Amino acid sequence: MKLKTLIFILLLTLPLFKAIAQVRPLTYTELKKRISNPDTLYIVNFWATWCSPCVKELPNFDQLQRTYKDRPLKVLLVSMDIQSKLKTAVVPFVKSHKILASVYIASRNNDQELIDEIDKNWSGALPATLVVNAKKGVHRLYEKDFTYTELNAIYQTNK
Amino acid sequence: MKKLLLLMLTAVAAFAFKIAGSGYKAGDIATDFKLKNVNGKIVSMADYTSAKGFIVIFTCNHCPVAQAYEKRIMALDAKYASKGYPVIAISPNDPVAEPVDSYANMQKRAAERNYTFPYLIDETQNITRVYGAQATPTVYLLQKTANGLVVQYTGAIDNDQPEANAARTRYVENAVNALLDNKKPEVTGSKAFGCRIVWKSS
Numbered sequence: 001m002k003l004k005t006l007i008f009i010l011l012l013t014l015p016l017f018k019a020i021a022q023v024r025p026l027t028y029t030e031l032k033k034r035i036s037n038p039d040t041l042y043i044v045n046f047w048a049t050w051c052s053p054c055v056k057e058l059p060n061f062d063q064l065q066r067t068y069k070d071r072p073l074k075v076l077l078v079s080m081d082i083q084s085k086l087k088t089a090v091v092p093f094v095k096s097h098k099i100l101a102s103v104y105i106a107s108r109n110n111d112q113e114l115i116d117e118i119d120k121n122w123s124g125a126l127p128a129t130l131v132v133n134a135k136k137g138v139h140r141l142y143e144k145d146f147t148y149t150e151l152n153a154i155y156q157t158n159k
Numbered sequence: 160m161k162k163l164l165l166l167m168l169t170a171v172a173a174f175a176f177k178i179a180g181s182g183y184k185a186g187d188i189a190t191d192f193k194l195k196n197v198n199g200k201i202v203s204m205a206d207y208t209s210a211k212g213f214i215v216i217f218t219c220n221h222c223p224v225a226q227a228y229e230k231r232i233m234a235l236d237a238k239y240a241s242k243g244y245p246v247i248a249i250s251p252n253d254p255v256a257e258p259v260d261s262y263a264n265m266q267k268r269a270a271e272r273n274y275t276f277p278y279l280i281d282e283t284q285n286i287t288r289v290y291g292a293q294a295t296p297t298v299y300l301l302q303k304t305a306n307g308l309v310v311q312y313t314g315a316i317d318n319d320q321p322e323a324n325a326a327r328t329r330y331v332e333n334a335v336n337a338l339l340d341n342k343k344p345e346v347t348g349s350k351a352f353g354c355r356i357v358w359k360s361s
Contacts, residue, residue, distance in 0.1 A: 050222075050223040050224075050354075051354060051355075053355060080352070082320060082321040083321075084321065084323075110318040110319060110320070110324075110327075111315070111318070111320055111350070111352035112314075112315055112318045112349050112350045112352065113318070115350040115352060116350060122350065123293035123294060123350065123351070124293065124294055124314075124315070124350035124351045124352040124353065125293040125294035125351075125352075125353065125354070125355035125356070126294075126352075126353075126354065126355060127355070143293070143355075
């Protein structure tokens with residue numbers, strides 16, 4: 001392999017590695033702002049490294065974002081792990097699972113306050129998924145597992 | 160195709176609604192149960208003739224949130240059993256799907272940690288369904304009255320899962336203290352953050 005090609009590939013993949021390693025804290029106020037663009041469909045999945053049904057469905061969310069990466073769809077994965085676990089659990093998990101969608105950790109005073117802010121109907125169990133499309137007035141919380149087909153249906157219906 | 164998608168979405172929405180709308184809230188009358196304890200005996204609330212009520216907690220072995228609250232659950236029983244509000248713990252999960260929550264593993268954990276309260280298995284998951292617990296740990300604070308077991312509080316133990324804030328709101332303690340004072344709890348519900356109940360595959 002020519003050196004130039006190698007450098008080119010390295011340069012191309014560099015932002016990718018950076019993106020994978022990044023998990024930023026996100027408050028509810030920041031989240032609300034983050035999902036406010038009226039032309040975008042937001043699918044916000046609340047998960048945790050210790051939640052097995054969450055871990056199982058995460059690849060489907062990631063796949064949806066990959067499939068529609070050039071469309072007005074934004075998949076946000078918000079970890080509900082306790083904030084002190086960011087470096088010891090969440091970042092290593094995101095790295096080892098090679099997640100490409102935007103990953104955050106919920107920055108909160110307490111779980112109860114955030115859960116009520118997200119949606120009054122959320123029981124508090126994980127996983128939970130919030131679908132928001134400001135232009136269409138869509139704001140709906142789902143407490144269920146999603147297959148890729150179901151997520152695709154959510155996208156098609158709410159885009 | 161559009162019709163199909165709409166149908167799928169409606170089904171999904173109906174499912175979400177069903178979960179959100181079900182279960183006991185403060186003011187409801189709770190049903191008694193007959194569930195197997197880790198010592199092999201069947202436990203029922205009717206057995207506790209001198210109790211004023213019960214701190215019923217759906218909790219389990221496998222869930223890290225339940226584990227984080229384990230000592231606080233034990234402390235609740237230590238503090239309130241003698242005052243007439245004992246803890247009764249119920250493991251709601253399907254042991255086939257979550258082997259860490261098997262009856263044998265429940266027996267092991269209860270023995271290792273010296274639980275001072277019953278740790279019951281809800282084998283049919285019917286009690287969990289009727290009470291409406293969605294996650295572990297979830298508390299139902301019941302008060303014995305002439306009308307039956309009145310639900311006085313449902314939800315989390317406190318609002319500080321990582322135990323990082325000494326000024327945490329101790330929902331359950333506050334509610335039990337109110338009842339012991341012959342008052343109604345000020346806060347009668349909160350969101351129980353935790354691991355979703357592992358239901359049997361139907």
